Amino acid sequence: MNTLSSPGQTRPGPMVNAADAAVTVTGLTRRFANGPAVLDGLDLHIAPGEFLALLGRSGSGKSTLLRMLSGLDPVTEGSVRRPDDVAVVFQESRLLPWRRVWQNVGLGQKKDASVRARAEAVLQEVGLAHRSEAWPLTLSGGEAQRAALARALVREPDLLMLDEPFAALDALSRLRMQRLVAGLWQRHRCAVLLVTHDVDEAVLLADRAVVLESGRIRTDLAIPLDRPRRHTDPQFEQFRQTLLDALGVHDD
DSSP, X not given: OXXXXXXXXXXXXXXXXXXXXXXXXXXXXXXXXXXXXXXXXEEEEEOTTOEEEEEESTTSSHHHHHHHHHTSSOOOEEEEEEOSOEEEEOSSXXXXXXXXXHHHHTTTSOOSTTXXXXXXXXXXXXXXXXXXXXXXXXXXXXXXXXXXXXXXXXXXXXXXXXXXXXXXSOHHHHHHHHHHHHHHHHHXXXXXXXXXXXXXXXXXXXXXXEEEETTEEEEEEEOOOOSSXXXXXXXXXXXXXXXXXHTTOOOO
């Protein structure tokens, strides 16, 4: 478990046992060039195995929070406590074009005789075993995102972060990826943080949806719907409307 905190911090974040929380964010604040706070004293907890969707308008702090949780941005005020084993899937697949698909999946893994076997096993899990030897530039958008997801899962993370990973996909590919992620999460049961602008996606996938506004939590909504979920469920529409209201989206 890693604890990231601001230099010289006098009040440490709470020491949360891994059995109680996978992620603990305490008093997290982030500013750029002395401007207003992008994150403003944020407190957030994610339970082990919980699927959390993070929503908010552009500039609300969603991607900044993900970057700080992943260690890409420094923690300068407040504290972040998260597992050691973390993986991130971004909107772009970020595959290396000069390496075959299975080699991209195995990047960063200990180089031994089992690397390829592990990579191909997880490619099978995401339905991409037949493209193991392919070059990334020959993949469709959906295939590239499945390869990126396989690269994250092969690490067997305790926390998987998804930064709008389906935003660039067509509607059908997006639906397929949503179903794939739901199935993989139910099998692996790692904690998941999904950053998304899509309210329907949040209700379809998440145990809980958090709406950020000006770097603070505006709404923290549990979504205790049975799975698999369907848009036709009357409760689905209720949760959807609650999140739309929190985002300031109202029917005329």
